Amino acid sequence: MKIQNIETFQAAIPLHTPFKTALRTVTVAESIVVKITCDDGIIGWGEAPPTHVITGDSLASIDYVINGIFKPLLVGESILCRERMFEKVNTGVVGNPSAKAAMDMAIYDCIAQHAKMPLTQFLGGYHGKIETDYTVSVNSPEQMAQDAQQYVNDGFTVLKVKVGKDLIETDIKRIQAIREQVGTETLIRLDANQGWSALEAVKAIRKMEDLGLNIELIEQPVKANDLKGLKYVTENTTTPIMADESVFSANDAKIVLEQGAADLINIKLMKAGGIHEALKIAQLAKTYGVDCMVGSMIETKIGITAAAHFAASQPNVTRYDFDAPLMLSADLVDGGIIYNGNVIDLGDKVGLGIKSVDSQYIVG
Incomplete structure (x- = not known):
């Protein structure tokens, strides 16, 4: 069960009411959506929103890390060797926690589907x-x-x-x-x-x-x-x-x-x-x-x-x-x-x- 492809898409959905905190005001939910396709047909999903004031991640940095770093590292790798997969995600780049999170949840989605279990x-x-x-x-x-x-x-x-x-x-x-x-x-x-x-x-x-x-x-x-x-x-x-x-x-x-x-x-x-x-x-x-x-x-x-x-x-x-x-x-x-x-x-x-x-x- 190997990763065949990794794709990203930028999503944007308006909020019905502005979200206001001491750090920022948000009116549109933006994120990079990740789609992992495995060679057995299983598809796993993940996402990463840009939260500059907390994680430092931006839409551009998330997309670059996933496509420029994680994709070459992970395509062709077996989902079943998950500790090796997560090690590559965690050591492949310093920081960038949201990009890592998007890959991580998509991998877990694939693994749980393979196990025929809800992720929880x-x-x-x-x-x-x-x-x-x-x-x-x-x-x-x-x-x-x-x-x-x-x-x-x-x-x-x-x-x-x-x-x-x-x-x-x-x-x-x-x-x-x-x-x-x-x-x-x-x-x-x-x-x-x-x-x-x-x-x-x-x-x-x-x-x-x-x-x-x-x-x-x-x-x-x-x-x-x-x-x-x-x-x-x-x-x-x-x-x-x-x-x-x-x-x-x-x-x-x-x-x-x-x-x-x-x-x-x-x-x-x-x-x-x-x-x-x-x-x-x-x-x-x-x-x-x-x-x-x-x-x-x-x-x-x-x-x-x-x-x-x-x-x-x-x-x-x-x-x-x-x-x-x-x-x-x-x-x-x-x-x-x-x-x-x-x-x-x-x-x-x-x-x-x-x-x-x-x-x-x-x-x-």
Whole structure:
């Protein structure tokens, strides 16, 4: 079972509502779609969105790495020798985690199809269904409260609220407005996207604790490389702190876990370079008794399906941030995961269960 061909396509789908964080605003979901064709007819799918402010990847760099580096390395290689395949992907180029992730998920799709298993079962099969949160973008307190109520009306019981873009006082007003609007039963988690200093984070979190805003967790309150600051925030607040941009690799996770710099870890395939490394991060965190969330960038259902299958396969992945396809104005693929409100059904199809890609959203 050898790789016969590797192709890439550029996709672009408008979002129905702009996605705003402390780092960027997104109005169109762009990605490089990867198609691996094997000599037995099996086709595997992957994707990589450009997220310059986090991974450093661009559409051009992703496409070049896949076609200029990975294609010559992997065409003709056997999918069944997967450790050799992943070693070539991981050592073939420094950095470029999103390009690696796209290749990685397409390879896993092929392997699971060959094994005649859904990918989540191939990886471990721990959960049958999972529930996603929905993200409230950074806006005025009034607008965020309205948006939050709409998502609750749509059936979402967990909201991920973006903060860290401007004054801490404004962030607190945002959370107060949302909590007053949705009540006490809705779970609220915050994502500062590296927007605070350590001292600002402690001040803001303690204030929210004093106000009884009942925040589930705070994601990446400080700069990615400020592990001293991350540890300071973790040790000086009672609200759980999650490392996101501070953890790309298993080695990053090892440092964070050894230092006790965070209570939780957010794993993203686009940071980790795919499922192969993500499994190492999850298993390492498990040895420390640390739970993980699996999140995503602004991806289509290809990348989110791969992330959901990975997340559902691991016992210490207890939180899921897979709302990106729900933000898009259309669906790129036929197949993949199925959304029933906030519940994600992984389905029973082999591999990722993706049948085809809609050509009308392929650019060029």
